[in-house]
Amino acid sequence: MTDSDRKVDFGFEKVAPKEKAARVRAVFTSVAGRYDLMNDLMSFGAHRLWKRFALSLTGLRPGQSALDVAGGTGDLTLGLLRQVGREGRVILSDINPSMLEVGRDRLLDSGFAGNVECIVADAERLPFADNSFDCVTIGFGLRNVTDKAAALASMYRVLKSGGQLLVLEFSTPVAPGLKPLYDAYSFGVLPRLGRLVAHDAASYRYLAESIRTHPNQEALLEMLRSAGFGLARYHNLAGGIVALHRGYKI
């Protein structure tokens, strides 16, 4: 199979890799303005707790450096900045300029400048030197990446030895009886909510579909190990609706 024949998932559709990148960009350009509000509405505010939990595990100390990949509107970046302090450095990167613009404004409005940079970057080809960061985070971004293995390899490359990767992502519910409720909510309620609040039902249908095609907990754990991460493991949150995967560059 030639590269041009290769198909990747875009929700439940199979599309060419280039088309996926363009369509994901269009989805996030469309929802950028209402992204934070929609996150709060869709998760009933729980995304803040999930992100806080991820931040509690970074192990960052003042003066260290961190990279927030696909950081969008900068939720994790804000927490990382508080952890590394004025002497530390945080980079917020996203492939989508519209999302990054919202994130940059939010960081400035929160009083952070000087030790934070906002960079448009593709997670599969991060434009940073090897061994640059003590911690790399990617929150609800990996499932939108076309080549996840390449993105994990790229994040491994930019981590310092002993540095940690944290992947916060929707996953497969494991709590008994949760799956049918979750399916009903994500395919029935989310698109309607998207149409009402962000005036874009299709983007939120894509969100629900992309979660179903994303690797489950064990598959993603194996991908982390294949990328070279040591001590790789995961924590289920909200009965497995979300999972936090982590691994170290050892």
Place this chain on the structure above:
Amino acid sequence: MPATPAWLASVEALLNRSIGQSMRATAAARRLNNTSLQIDIEGVYALRATVSAERLALMADAESEANAVISGSPWALIELLTGGVKSAGGANAEGRPSTQIRGDAEIANRYRELFALARPDFEEELSRWTGDVPARRLSQFARAAFSWLRDGARTARENIAEYLQEESRDLVNRAELEEFLLGVDQSREMADRIEIRLARLERQIKGTA
């Protein structure tokens, strides 16, 4: 590999913060680099502690074999790992050791030292959320409450024991028990002596007959 519970990740983060703040704990972690300890909490849970790059990782039971395995009841393990006792051993009510170590005992002992050194300062942790003054007040209140509960439990235990020993006479007190056991020992010795004398007397009677 099963999911590692989120609470275990929070405990790990807490311990790693303490390790990072203490030079002695960091040195202890350095000595344990690339080693692992399996902790079997009898009837409750099994977890794996691993140190890599001076950082402690706590995981759900892993597939590979650990350098050392330590097992015991929850309270015995807490006492052992937080420095309440200096080594494994002691015995439970059935006479079995309360904690058991298999594999490399030296590594198990170093982990015990690391856990004792990494014991979190809860007042400091609380102050990260509430600020110094409320954290001080809250920890003083918690200490006083804990002390009150501990004293209350001790007094209740003593009162119940006294009632059962002195009033209802369902149990004997230690002094009475020791006196009884001493009496049993003395009776046994006397019986032994009488038995020997009788045997000697028997031999004498048989000799004269």
